[in-house]
Amino acid sequence: MDFQLKTLSVAQAAAEKSDVLIVLVGSAPITAKDALSVLAASARKAGDFPDKAGKLLALYRPDEVVASRVVLAAVGDGTPASVRSGVIAAVNAAKAHRPKRVVVVFAQPAEAAAVACAVTAAADASYVYTATKSKAEPRSIRALTLGVPDAAGVRKAFDEACGTVLGIELxxxxxxxxxxxxxxxxxxxxxxxxxxxxxxxxxxxxxxxxxxxxxxxxxxxxxxxxxxxxxxxxxxxxxxxxxxxxxxxxxxxxxxxxxxxxxxxxxxxxxxxxxxxxxxxxxxxxxxxxxxxxxxxxxxxxxxxxxxxxxxxxxxxxxxxxxxxxxxxxxxxxxxxxxxxxxxxxxxxxxxxxxxxxxxxxxxxxxxxxxxxxxxxxxxxxxxxxxxxxxxxxxxxxxxxxxxxxxxxxxxxxxxxxxxxxxxxxxxxxxxxxxxxxxxxxxxxxxxxxxxxxxxxxxxxxxxxxxxxxxxxxxxxxxxxxxxxxxxxxxxxxxxxxxxxxxxxxxxx
The missing domain is CATH 3.40.630.10 (Zn peptidases)
Incomplete structure (x- = not known):
């Protein structure tokens, strides 16, 4: 899988070209005023989007979003364990639509360890074994862009995580x-x-x-x-x-x-x-x-x-x-x-x-x-x-x-x-x-x-x-x-x- 790291807000991620947009939402109050953030806040208030890590809310063609499918994924307190749970659940849900390009964006500040876990979790959830199958379909997700509030601050952790993924998959x-x-x-x-x-x-x-x-x-x-x-x-x-x-x-x-x-x-x-x-x-x-x-x-x-x-x-x-x-x-x-x-x-x-x-x-x-x-x-x-x-x-x-x-x-x-x-x-x-x-x-x-x-x-x-x-x-x-x-x-x-x-x-x- 081709990973890319970008500085993106949720509003900016909504404008990115992708088959599926995954928004990682922490348990902190949602204060942003873009369309997706407002929708996530409303869904949480209505009880349709619990903040427990791994809970999902799937959306189809929401307003002001380029991607046809959006998955809101709760990541609870934003710790590496919670982020891993949220990313694995969201990627597994997205795989049903066989997306080629996926964007995953943090809706809140992301620590280096959480970013690394997001990379390894996405790779883990999308891995497909094909070596001894005559008619195997390879992994559908070919490219994944990870959006964070500050890409420069977590670049080293991201790069090390990408290298770790190569080792895990070998x-x-x-x-x-x-x-x-x-x-x-x-x-x-x-x-x-x-x-x-x-x-x-x-x-x-x-x-x-x-x-x-x-x-x-x-x-x-x-x-x-x-x-x-x-x-x-x-x-x-x-x-x-x-x-x-x-x-x-x-x-x-x-x-x-x-x-x-x-x-x-x-x-x-x-x-x-x-x-x-x-x-x-x-x-x-x-x-x-x-x-x-x-x-x-x-x-x-x-x-x-x-x-x-x-x-x-x-x-x-x-x-x-x-x-x-x-x-x-x-x-x-x-x-x-x-x-x-x-x-x-x-x-x-x-x-x-x-x-x-x-x-x-x-x-x-x-x-x-x-x-x-x-x-x-x-x-x-x-x-x-x-x-x-x-x-x-x-x-x-x-x-x-x-x-x-x-x-x-x-x-x-x-x-x-x-x-x-x-x-x-x-x-x-x-x-x-x-x-x-x-x-x-x-x-x-x-x-x-x-x-x-x-x-x-x-x-x-x-x-x-x-x-x-x-x-x-x-x-x-x-x-x-x-x-x-x-x-x-x-x-x-x-x-x-x-x-x-x-x-x-x-x-x-």
Missing amino acids: AKEWGNRPANHATPTLLADVAKELAKLPKIKCEVLGPKEVEKLGMGSFAAVARGSAEPLRFIVLRYQGAAKDEAPVVLVGKGITFDTGGVSLKPAAEMDEMKFDMCGAASVLGTFRALAEIQPAINVVGLIPSCENMNDGRAVKPGDVVTSMSGQTIEVLNTDAEGRLILCDALTYAKRFDPAAVIDIATLTGACVVALGGVRSGLFASDETLAAALQAAGEESQDRCWRLPLDDDYAEGLKSNFADVANIGGRAGGAVVAAKFLQRFVGDFAWAHLDIAGTAWKSGAAKGSTGRPVGLLVSYLTTRARNGNADGASEKAATDSAAPAKAPARKARSAK
């Missing part, structure tokens, strides 16, 4: 592709394409290189598949070479059968989404190339399939990780942590400022948080606070969960240094405790996105999360001189509990 695209159209080799090809963009380099390692590195845990997961594994290393250099990078590690299981610990057949097709952590890293690098913040970032993607043949790893097998620690594989469906642990060990060679791994890791996290917030675990208070603040700003929210040592008790093994699963209780935390063994002393965070990376049912598809959170975190860190300057208390206070919708639990991975 993550959605590859998350949505069927596993036979998104193999580890094809993911590596995407990474190589990203290396053609400014400031990005890519290296791809195959089975022989992984074996030479001693990544026995990663290699064990890949053994049962005919598709060769790939270990993808991306580098974005936006700062001085000697500046320590942030390392992003994305789980890249391109299809997960569960291995010998076979998953139930129902909804197994959704295990193509088990590489959404990897997709989020690819998407983040696409956004970095567009925004070009002054920061260094490394992306590590261990990618393979978890399949089941005569060579597949078996329950009870003991494998040796790159760190030298031995792991008893009690459940082959807990494979994500087996590939991530070797990638976390590999991350140490970059002497990182911080390491963040992103994974569709546990069904337990879906039970805990549903599809509203990603699970956040962190060994560093400042990093945790910065990620929470980035989630609130981008409306790609997370919620911090504990890392008490007591949760690791279930990982004890009689036959290896550690088992790959514990009991059912606290499964998301137990998985995080497993990963923490391989982290070392650098600042580390783990994002469990099993509940947020995709939607099931009629809306089935990748969400592109947590690209928005990651980009917000990295750009903020760059502005702070490659340091996490977020206030832990502010981030914690702003992260109010959210009521999650009912959702089927997924088996642990």
Whole structure:
């Protein structure tokens, strides 16, 4: 979609050529005297246009408006969350008329974060997957003009949001592709394409290189598949070479059968989404190339399939990780942590400022948080606070969960240094405790996105999360001189509990 930012009042927006005009109306008193503002005030007074975020009033050919259709969209208090609700509702309503050009105008002052959320929300609501459809209709909205009272004041936020959209949509695209159209080799090809963009380099390692590195845990997961594994290393250099990078590690299981610990057949097709952590890293690098913040970032993607043949790893097998620690594989469906642990060990060679791994890791996290917030675990208070603040700003929210040592008790093994699963209780935390063994002393965070990376049912598809959170975190860190300057208390206070919708639990991975 082609986005454009303009300084526009509601009256000026009414004169813009478009198929649909969307007016974002806050809960403050409406004082403007143009025709649309007067109409909105009258409709609110009559009770036909409540000011609750997401409420709409559709108009057809109102006086003094060029667009044939107008949608008044309430955005409540004008916060990023309210703006997102209003824009998604309005764009979804407008899509029924297949508009090619849409104008969205704020009827009141707009803060930078609200403008950014308007851009990402409009893109989210209008996204259409077409890659494997023979007669697919692409998204109807080709161009969107965003009108604000002061374009210059929010230009930077707008530009960063446009770059973030490119990253989110790349993550959605590859998350949505069927596993036979998104193999580890094809993911590596995407990474190589990203290396053609400014400031990005890519290296791809195959089975022989992984074996030479001693990544026995990663290699064990890949053994049962005919598709060769790939270990993808991306580098974005936006700062001085000697500046320590942030390392992003994305789980890249391109299809997960569960291995010998076979998953139930129902909804197994959704295990193509088990590489959404990897997709989020690819998407983040696409956004970095567009925004070009002054920061260094490394992306590590261990990618393979978890399949089941005569060579597949078996329950009870003991494998040796790159760190030298031995792991008893009690459940082959807990494979994500087996590939991530070797990638976390590999991350140490970059002497990182911080390491963040992103994974569709546990069904337990879906039970805990549903599809509203990603699970956040962190060994560093400042990093945790910065990620929470980035989630609130981008409306790609997370919620911090504990890392008490007591949760690791279930990982004890009689036959290896550690088992790959514990009991059912606290499964998301137990998985995080497993990963923490391989982290070392650098600042580390783990994002469990099993509940947020995709939607099931009629809306089935990748969400592109947590690209928005990651980009917000990295750009903020760059502005702070490659340091996490977020206030832990502010981030914690702003992260109010959210009521999650009912959702089927997924088996642990």
